[in-house]
Amino acid sequence: MAVTALSAAESKRLSPRLRRLEDERWLAMALLTPTAVLLGLFIAYPFFEGVLLSLSSTRVGDPGHFVGLKNFHKIWDDSIFRTTVWNTFWYTGVTTVFKLALGLWLAILLNRHFKGKAIVRAFILLPFIIPTVLSTFAWKWMFDPTFSVINWTLFQLGFITTRINWLGDPDLAMTSIIVINIWRGVPFFAITLLAGLQTISPELHEAAAIDGARPWARFWHVTWPLLMPVTLVVVLFSVIQTFADFQLVYVMTGGGPANATHLFATYAYQLGIGTGLLSEGAAISLAMFPFLFVIVVVQLLYIRRVETR
Amino acid sequence: MAEVSIRKLNKMFDVTHVVKDVDLEIRDKEFVVLVGPSGCGKTTTLRMVAGLEAISSGQILIDDSVVNEVPPMDRDIAMVFQNYALYPHMSVAGNMAFGLKMRKFAKPEIETRIKRAAAILGIENLLERKPRQLSGGQRQRVALGRAIVRDPKVFLFDEPLSNLDAKLRVQMRVELKKLHERLGTTAIYVTHDQVEAMTLGDRVVVMKDGWVQQVGDPLELYNTPANRFVAGFIGSPAMNFIEATLGENNGTVIAEAPGLRLTLPGSLAARARTRAGRAVTLGIRPEDVHIATDRDSPEFCFDATVEVVEQLGSEILLDTRVGPATVVASVEPTMRIRSNDRLRLSLKPERLHLFDAETEAAI
Numbered sequence: 001m002a003v004t005a006l007s008a009a010e011s012k013r014l015s016p017r018l019r020r021l022e023d024e025r026w027l028a029m030a031l032l033t034p035t036a037v038l039l040g041l042f043i044a045y046p047f048f049e050g051v052l053l054s055l056s057s058t059r060v061g062d063p064g065h066f067v068g069l070k071n072f073h074k075i076w077d078d079s080i081f082r083t084t085v086w087n088t089f090w091y092t093g094v095t096t097v098f099k100l101a102l103g104l105w106l107a108i109l110l111n112r113h114f115k116g117k118a119i120v121r122a123f124i125l126l127p128f129i130i131p132t133v134l135s136t137f138a139w140k141w142m143f144d145p146t147f148s149v150i151n152w153t154l155f156q157l158g159f160i161t162t163r164i165n166w167l168g169d170p171d172l173a174m175t176s177i178i179v180i181n182i183w184r185g186v187p188f189f190a191i192t193l194l195a196g197l198q199t200i201s202p203e204l205h206e207a208a209a210i211d212g213a214r215p216w217a218r219f220w221h222v223t224w225p226l227l228m229p230v231t232l233v234v235v236l237f238s239v240i241q242t243f244a245d246f247q248l249v250y251v252m253t254g255g256g257p258a259n260a261t262h263l264f265a266t267y268a269y270q271l272g273i274g275t276g277l278l279s280e281g282a283a284i285s286l287a288m289f290p291f292l293f294v295i296v297v298v299q300l301l302y303i304r305r306v307e308t309r
Numbered sequence: 310m311a312e313v314s315i316r317k318l319n320k321m322f323d324v325t326h327v328v329k330d331v332d333l334e335i336r337d338k339e340f341v342v343l344v345g346p347s348g349c350g351k352t353t354t355l356r357m358v359a360g361l362e363a364i365s366s367g368q369i370l371i372d373d374s375v376v377n378e379v380p381p382m383d384r385d386i387a388m389v390f391q392n393y394a395l396y397p398h399m400s401v402a403g404n405m406a407f408g409l410k411m412r413k414f415a416k417p418e419i420e421t422r423i424k425r426a427a428a429i430l431g432i433e434n435l436l437e438r439k440p441r442q443l444s445g446g447q448r449q450r451v452a453l454g455r456a457i458v459r460d461p462k463v464f465l466f467d468e469p470l471s472n473l474d475a476k477l478r479v480q481m482r483v484e485l486k487k488l489h490e491r492l493g494t495t496a497i498y499v500t501h502d503q504v505e506a507m508t509l510g511d512r513v514v515v516m517k518d519g520w521v522q523q524v525g526d527p528l529e530l531y532n533t534p535a536n537r538f539v540a541g542f543i544g545s546p547a548m549n550f551i552e553a554t555l556g557e558n559n560g561t562v563i564a565e566a567p568g569l570r571l572t573l574p575g576s577l578a579a580r581a582r583t584r585a586g587r588a589v590t591l592g593i594r595p596e597d598v599h600i601a602t603d604r605d606s607p608e609f610c611f612d613a614t615v616e617v618v619e620q621l622g623s624e625i626l627l628d629t630r631v632g633p634a635t636v637v638a639s640v641e642p643t644m645r646i647r648s649n650d651r652l653r654l655s656l657k658p659e660r661l662h663l664f665d666a667e668t669e670a671a672i
Contacts, residue, residue, distance in 0.1 A: 201392065201394065203390050203392055203394035204394050204396060206359075206361050206381070206388075206390070206394065207388070207390060207394040207395075207396075207455075208396075208407070208411075209360075209361070209380070209381045209382055210359060210360075210361075210381045210382065210386060210387065210388050210408075211382070211407050211408035211411055211455070211459075212382040212408055212411035212412045213382065213407075213411045214382070217411060221396075221407070222396060225398045226397065226398060
């Protein structure tokens, strides 16, 4: 009674305009508007503009005109674009597998009790915390054809006699950026999976041990299925980020050598901004969209299935 | 067929000594309850029997073979956990089948066993459900089922009823008792609830601070507690304790406390005679205190002031003040008594307990 009396008295003090917010429909609109405006301004509008751009012949210094799907036809016939598509899938696929495997392994190690657990867990995050451009520059040094510390070490250990041109060879360059991406991405997997592991009651492992499950069986029948929802979400995030990666490749190779390491984002940038073919760059950017869309939809469906299991 | 022997068992966690020289022989088909307040080492003892906790020193034997280094899966035990520990991603049937699958039982055998256990526990219609679709009581049954299907040598129960509401707990207690009578598997049961211990245990082990205080059947613990702790822990409402001094008068032994002067009965007097002039603790259970009548010998009567009247329906508990001490008496529910009433109470002399004031051991 006291509560209702109070709120009635308070609402009397409010101005008529504010009292309208007592109606849930008005309140919902008031609360949703800022988000809708922000999303519209910074996501929907640029996206829409991007679509228009990709359908035009705009280039730097030329507003251009509507040309339909011409840009898409053009990039379809572009061998660099095809390499880019392949690169992106290869880059995303290989790194995701390694990041998941190493991250899970690390998470399981970190889930044990040992001295200095908190500090180690914090340090693990370092590659993830350092701005990508900075850490990638450090890696660039390590892979530098002349000053490579990796070459130096291999040479001193007697494994090689001549320099390895890490970033000059197409395959080695790809491998190099894959290694760096794994290095950068493992902490995110490890920490997130660790959080997931910590939600699994130790009693379940004890019950399984008493039920006769050896360590590997406990992992396979208890830990892995219970960790699955978290794993799927982490993989989803990682795939989206890796698929659209830009900084790492841009800093390490700039898409080279001879366009061998381009991803969607770097090639779109090079063509759109570097060469000034804005509309073609936009078309390449947009070409990423259907692929990502399919990946995300499949994963979301799978996550829903696992979670309602 | 399984006997469990625990010999000079100790457990240290870093510098904390939580289980101290526990000795216990558990016979085949016996239901033994470990009871004590939290931190008394009962759960740790159970976990050492399960193999979930390493043994610091001492031995555990199952059927005459030392299992100290044997991993849990090879001890042929089943455990029911406090939080049930059901695998959330498996159905009820899956939960029950898991232990059998791990032990490579044939599929038809697994199905037969699950059906039989489900029938015993009345959960046949839940087999396809997931644990989160079950109520607390149903989960408890599934946890029991998972233990039963294994047909192990020993059942271990770690406070299995403590997460259930009071009514369900009483019901499950009865069912557990029936289940044990039916299966006859050796069982070790940990609880902090003395009522559970008394009702379930063939024998009860009372523990405190890592030490075993007393081992005995429930009535033994109730009638002849080994020390003040056991006396106070077993029985509800708890035993009354009154600090007193012993004296001798014309060959009889007298216990004296402010507002109280009791003549000790024969056997007790004989044991207490050498302690004349020493401090002791008198113990008397509320059910052994009553309102004095003409038939009561004045040697066992004393005056009391009623402080609180607790009407329980089947009985009335009177919290009374006797000198500085509080004495609780259980009286007939028909009595009309109000607080601040002055009463004359009497006690059953043969039910009087005496404890050394220092060592707290029974005299």
